Amino acid sequence: SKEIRLKARPVGEPKPSDFELATTDVRQPGDGEILVRNIWMSVDPYMRGRMMDRESYVPPFQIGEALQGGAIGQVIASKSPKLAVGDYVQSMFGWREYALAKAEAFQKVDPALGPIEAYLGTLGMPGMTAYAGLMKIGELKDGETVFVSAASGAVGTVVCQLAKAHGCYVVGSAGSDEKCEWLEKVAGIDKAINYKTCGDLDKAVGAAFPKGIDVYFENVGGKHLEVAINHMRPFGRLALCGMIEQYNDTAPRPGPSNIIMAVGKSLKLQGFIVSNHLDIIPAFYAEMGKLIKAGKMHWQETVEHGIENAPKAFLNLFSGANAGKMLVKIGPD
Ligand code: NDP
16 A cells, blocks of 8 residues: 655755655454545645644654545455444545554545545545535625635635525635636636735725624635735624735744734634644534535635655645645546
8 A cells, every 4th residue: 555654844844855765564354443545635725834843733754654534445355343344434534545443443434425535624624624614614695795715716715605605795816717717607706816916905995894794704824914904894794714925934924014903993813723623513514515515605626646656736826826626536436
């Protein structure tokens, strides 16, 4: 079985040489265990944080060991009554072709709700992140104004369409004209701003929000956060989901220079980690099921093929080469 290991802790932008491809033997399952052939694996921005040796909400990856992350596969051998050969399952044993562990480490996925790979994106962790951040942390109310950064990504697309489904005025920012066109034409948001070509981002956001922003869904950090603070309405909420622009920084950067505005405008800035908000899951699936059925939830995927291309897929997240969810297809369906 092939797997990708962390070879060196990246400094700044990760490089292909920070990863290595290795081969291991696959043994048959023991009592209570199952063997899964992975079909899809996810690469996610949060993995950059796990490559650093520091205390965080998840333990760091270890040098010389296979990386971990979301994966979807099929059970090919089972010594557990909980899962049968043929079942599709989700796990955190990504970055490898085969996964062997106790059945409890896997969750069955229902192929009826959507394609199995969607459980790594819209129907999985990124979708839940969007839901928790927008509804719970952002305390979204119907008809409000919403600004979303990295709007065409895995999390961003769900945020945009959920907000639209709640009758909101939605503006997103993304890094290419194609992404902006998809956001306006397919995801149906009110306006998309190409932050790379718009010139002055502050002016562009100001023009798009003549009455200000009620909820800012933060995926990017840096200039985006400062601009959002400038245009927030009184009692606005900022759901701090991620700050990908800063993940490869090698030194701390100054905070938003206008943070003082949070006082006068009575803003709420709250960070969150999706795994602390799993109470939303029933509401999430109920709402997503309805939206998908009604044709009101669209998504895109960018797929790299073969486990050996997983590092490339991961690196591409930082150049915005992905439209929608970045995935790696590991084996045949
Ligand atoms: P995406 O699918 O959005 O992929 C990352 C995107 O970020 C790229 O496509 C690119 O889009 C944009 N990007 C990359 N570098 C920069 C940069 N320097 N400046 C501006 N934009 C950049 O990833 P996800 O949807 O999986 O994640 C989105 C955010 O949500 C991330 O910050 C992630 O860490 C966070 N997250 C947080 C979770 C939580 O529990 N708090 C859980 C899951 C994700 P573009 O072309 O538009 O620049």
